[in-house]
Amino acid sequence: xxxxxxxxxxxxxxxxxxxxxxxxxxxxxxxxxxxxxxxxxxxxxxxxxxxxxxxxxxxxxxxxxxxxxxxxxxxxxxxxxxxxxxxxxxxxxxxxxxxxxxxxxxxxxxxxxxxxxxxxxxxxxxxxxxxxxxxxxxxx
Numbered sequence: 649x650x651x652x653x654x655x656x657x658x659x660x661x662x663x664x665x666x667x668x669x670x671x672x673x674x675x676x677x678x679x680x681x682x683x684x685x686x687x688x689x690x691x692x693x694x695x696x697x698x699x700x701x702x703x704x705x706x707x708x709x710x711x712x713x714x715x716x717x718x719x720x721x722x723x724x725x726x727x728x729x730x731x732x733x734x735x736x737x738x739x740x741x742x743x744x745x746x747x748x749x750x751x752x753x754x755x756x757x758x759x760x761x762x763x764x765x766x767x768x769x770x771x772x773x774x775x776x777x778x779x780x781x782x783x784x785x786x787x788x
Contacts, residue, residue: 661777667716668773671708679704705735717781727780734775742768 683700687693709731713719742764749760 664716664777665773668712668776669769671711671716672769674711675704675708678707705732708735712776713781717777717783719781719783730780731776734772734780737775738768738772741771 679700681700682703683696686696686699691699709728713723713727745764745767746760749755749763750757753760755763
């Protein structure tokens, strides 16, 4: 029975990971749309980037909370701050991996970017799954 339960949990985690990746693709879309929309109205590229990245992060929080991890509890400031911390940590990991792959390891740009992205996804998913949106045990 335990083995079957473990397999179910593994399938559940794989399904969450796929949803997480789909949300990430949506975040990228939101980021690009907001960026180019603001840029087309004459907003500077740096300010447009800050706004579009912020829109992507908010989109990520809402969709991952509701759909990927299906959190039932009411949202709170602490949860959102944990989400921001995980995203900053994920960014730091991607920057470190990109530096190590490209500048130290002399990897081709695409391979370095791919490795950095996969590392960032792993950190972001684990942090979101086990810290930000971790389900609290119910007291019956």
